[in-house]
C-alpha cells in the first residue's frame with residue numbers, strides 16, 4: 357500500500373486520505389469548472405494470474421455529504437498507477453452499489469462487506485428502473501469505460517448523500533463490483549472474454565448446480581476464481597491491480613437540477629430483464645448487404661421529463677443502439693468506438709467507447725404516456741453469446757419555466773474516431789461487459805442465493 361500511495365502522490369497532488377479498508381483518494385479542483393471538484397479513488401487491490409477471473413465486491417469511498425455527481429470515470433491500473441491494457445486484463449464490468457447501513461451494524465458491514473449487507477440492517481438505494489422492479493446499481497460500464505463520456509452537463513447532476521433521504525440511524529455507503537479476466541497467455545482470447553464454458557472447464561454454476569447443456573457461454577461460466585485455458589507452457593507472474601475511479605461532483609445547492617437515471621434493457625421480457633442475449637450467424641445466401649441483428653424493446657417512464665443524456669452499453673459486434681420517441685423519431689443514438697491499435701485505450705477489436713447523446717436540454721420531452729422504443733444492433737457475420745443492449749438515460753423533471761427551451765435536437769456521436777470494422781476482419785473478437793441493471797440484479801440475486809440470505813424487501 358505504501359508504495360502505491362507514493363507513486364500516486366508523485367503523479368498527482370495528493371491530499372492524503374488512506375481509509376481503513378484500503379482505499380486511497382485525493383481531491384482537486386478541476387480546471388474546466390471552478391465549482392466542480394474531482395476526487396480520485398482506488399478500490400482495494402485485487403490480484404490476477406494468467407487466465408484467472410476476479411469478480412469481487414469492495415467497500416469503497418465516495419465524496420462525502422450532499423453532492424451532485426457530474427461524471428464517473430474508471431479504469432484498471434497497476435501498482436504504479438499505469439492504465440492496464442484490455443489485451444492483458446479484460447474488464448468485463450464494474451458496477452457501483454449505493455446502500456444505507458444501520459450505524460449500529462457498520463462494523464459488521466465493514467468486516468463482511470457485500471455479503472453481510474444482505475440483511476435487514478442495510479437498504480439498497482435503487483435507481484429509477486425500468487426492468488420491472490428496482491435495482492441497486494448506480495454507475496457501471498465495461499471495456500468501453502475509458503472513452504465513454506459520463507459527463508452530466510450543468511446545471512444537472514445525480515444527487516447523492518441527501519440526509520433527508522437517508523433513514524434515521526443509517527449511514528450511506530458504497531460498494532464496487534469489479535469483474536476482470538486476465539487474458540495473458542490464454543489459448544483463445546475472444547473465447548475467454550466471451551466466457552465460453554469449455555475454455556473454463558465449467559459445467560456447474562457457482563453454486564455447484566449443473567448448467568443446462570445448451571449453456572455454452574456467459575457469466576455463469578466465468579465466476580470469481582475460475583480460470584481460462586492457457587497456451588501450453590505459458591507462465592507469468594501474479595499481478596496486483598486496482599480499479600481507479602474519478603468522480604466529478606459539486607456541492608448540492610438550489611442551482612443544481614437533479615436527474616433520474618433509467619436503464620432500458622433490450623432483454624426486458626415485461627417481468628424482468630435477462631441482461632445477456634445471443635445473436636445468430638447470418639446466412640450469406642442471397643448476398644445480404646448487411647448482416648445485422650436488430651433487437652427491440654419498448655418502455656415508458658414513470659413520470660414526465662426531459663432527456664439530458666443517453667449512452668448504450670454493448671459488446672463486441674455492436675453496431676449501435678437507438679432510442680425512439682413517441683412519434684417514432686430518433687431521440688438518442690449511441691454508437692460503439694472500436695479500438696484499432698496496440699496501445700492501451702485503443703486496443704484493436706475491442707469496444708473501447710460508446711458515444712453519448714446530449715440533446716439540447718428541453719428539446720426532447722418525454723411524457724409518461726409515451727411508449728419509447730429502443731433498438732440494439734449487432735453484426736451477425738459471426739454468432740455470439742452473452743451480448744448486451746442496455747440504454748442508460750438521464751432525465752430531468754419537466755419544469756418548463758426552468759430553462760428557455762430550444763427546439764433543436766443535437767445528436768453527438770461522442771468520443772473519438774468512429775471505426776466501423778467489417779466484422780470478418782475483426783480477429784480479436786471480444787465480449788464486452790457491463791452490469792448496469794439486470795446484471796446487477798442478477799449478481800445480487802446470485803450472492804443472496806449463494807449465501808442463503810433472504811431477498812431484501814424494499
Ligand SMILES: *[C@@H]1O[C@H](CO)[C@@H](O)[C@H](O)[C@H]1NC(C)=O
Pocket residue numbers: 505506507509714770771
Ligand atoms: C463530454 O460531453 C460534454 C457535454 O457535451 C462535453 O462538454 C465534453 O467535452 C465531453 N467530453 C469528452 C471527453 O468528449
Ligand SMILES: *[C@@H]1O[C@H](CO)[C@@H](O)[C@H](O)[C@H]1NC(C)=O
Pocket residue numbers: 648649650675676677678689690731732733
Ligand atoms: C439498427 O438497424 C435497423 C435496421 O434493422 C436500422 O433501421 C437502424 O437505423 C439501426 N440503428 C443504428 C443505430 O444503426
